Amino acid sequence: MHIPAFSLFSAISELFVTAGVLFVVRRNWTRRTFPFALFIGVALFEGLINVMYMAKRAADASGTAVATEAAAHALSAVMKIGFAVHGLLSLLAYLVFVVLGVFAHQEQQQDPPRWFFRERPALTWTFLALWVISIGSGEVLFALRYLG
Amino acid sequence: MRAPLLVALWALLAFEAIGGLVIFFARLAAGTLPGEAAHVYAGIALTFAYAAYQWGHWNRVAPFRARLDYALGLIAAVALALTQLSGFALAWPWWLARGTATPAAYGSLLSGAHNVMSMFVLTFVGAHLGAVLQRDARTRRGAIL
Numbered sequence: 630m631h632i633p634a635f636s637l638f639s640a641i642s643e644l645f646v647t648a649g650v651l652f653v654v655r656r657n658w659t660r661r662t663f664p665f666a667l668f669i670g671v672a673l674f675e676g677l678i679n680v681m682y683m684a685k686r687a688a689d690a691s692g693t694a695v696a697t698e699a700a701a702h703a704l705s706a707v708m709k710i711g712f713a714v715h716g717l718l719s720l721l722a723y724l725v726f727v728v729l730g731v732f733a734h735q736e737q738q739q740d741p742p743r744w745f746f747r748e749r750p751a752l753t754w755t756f757l758a759l760w761v762i763s764i765g766s767g768e769v770l771f772a773l774r775y776l777g
Numbered sequence: 778m779r780a781p782l783l784v785a786l787w788a789l790l791a792f793e794a795i796g797g798l799v800i801f802f803a804r805l806a807a808g809t810l811p812g813e814a815a816h817v818y819a820g821i822a823l824t825f826a827y828a829a830y831q832w833g834h835w836n837r838v839a840p841f842r843a844r845l846d847y848a849l850g851l852i853a854a855v856a857l858a859l860t861q862l863s864g865f866a867l868a869w870p871w872w873l874a875r876g877t878a879t880p881a882a883y884g885s886l887l888s889g890a891h892n893v894m895s896m897f898v899l900t901f902v903g904a905h906l907g908a909v910l911q912r913d914a915r916t917r918r919g920a921i922l
Contacts, residue, residue: 681893713805724900731904735911
C-alpha cells in the first residue's frame, strides 16, 4: 500500500520527539540543567506538526469531510476506534508533558534547585508510561494501516 | 461568590472541552456529532465571557513581562482566540445545514486546526495556571522563611 509522505514523516518524527521527551526527563532526573530550548522545541514541534497531522487524519477518517469520504470507508470500525483512542491519548500525554515540563523548569530555578521528576518518581513513571502507550499506539496503527 | 465571571469562564471552558472531546471521539468512531448545537452555542457564550475576563485580567497584570508564566498566558490567549475563530468558521456550514437532511460539510484542515488549537488552549491554560500557582507558593514560602 502507498504510504503518504506526511504519515511516514510523522511516524518517524514521533520517535525523535520521544527521544527529546526522555532526554528532558533524564536531565532533570540526573540533576542536570533543564534543557529549556529543547523542551520548547519539542513541545512546539509536537503540537504544530504531529498533533496537527493526527487531527487532520482524524478529521479525514471520520468520514464527514467531503473530499475524503472514500478514505474513510477504507477504515474498519476497530481502526476508527483505535484512531480515536490514540488521538485522545496523544492529547492527554502532550498536555501532561507541557505542564510537568513547566513545573520542572520552574523548580530548577529555585535556590537551591529542586528536581521535579526526581522527587516524584511515581508521577514521572506514570507519565512516561502514558507517553510510551500514546506513541506506541500510533506506531501500531501506522503499521496496521500501511504495513499490514 | 467572589469571582462569578471566572467561575462562568471555567464552567464554559470545561463544557466546551468535554463536549469537544466527545464530538472528536464520536465523529471518528461512529461518524456522529452528539451535542453539536450545544457546543456551538456554548462556544459563543465562551467568547463573550473570555473577552470580558481577559480585559480585566490584562488591566490587572499589564505590562507584559519576560517571564515564563506571561509567555504561557500569551500562548493560551492566542490559542483560545484562534480556537474561537476556527470554531466560528466551522459553525457557518453547521448553521447553513441546520434543519436540512444534508450533514454540514466541514473542511478537514479547518476541523484539524480547531482540534489542535483546542488542545493548545487546555495545555497552555493548565501550564499558565500551574506556573502562576507554583510561583505564588514559592513567594509565600519565601515570606515565611
